[in-house]
Amino acid sequence: MEEFIKNNIDVFYWITIIMLVVATIIIILFSIIQITNNKKSSAKTLFTGGGLLVVLMLSYFVLSSDITYVAGIDISKMDEPTMFETANKLNIVDECEDIPSLCCDGDKVLSREEVIDEIKGTSKMVGMGIWSFYILSIIAVGSIVITEIPKKFRA
Secondary structure (H helix, E strand, O other): HHHHHHOHHHHHHHHHHHHHHHHHHHHHHHHHHHHHHOHHHHHHHHHHHHHHHHHHHHHHHHHHOOOOOOOOEHHHHHOOHHHHHHHOOOOOOOOOOOHHHEEEEOOOOOOHHHHHHHHHHHHHHHHHHHHHHHHHHHHHHHHHHHHHHHHHHHH
16 A cells, blocks of 8 residues: 555645645635625625735735844845855755755755845745734634623623
């Protein structure tokens, strides 16, 4: 069985991808059908989706930063040889295969600017995810508290 799985791992991967794409298309299709059939709930759905979009945009454009620190060192202030020497000393980069997203794109070694852009983009996306989590958690906890406090005083 183990040999069968090893020989067919690519097939299983693509079957999984196809199933995810089909499931996503079905979910989106039925959501659109439900929105068009039920006008009352469609306003709530669009309002909720718009609110989520506002939170994500606020998190990305306003709150997240694009820092360029790797292992506590600001690589945007280094020249190119120093940057790769430091990466080698920290055992971050030994060969292109080790960390392709940091210094290499396939067989091509990325320039200093390309590495910095990669780190900034990743940092900004991670920051957006963290800030979105904070904001949505505060909204969720706040809505629970706001709905439960009046119930305690009525009872």
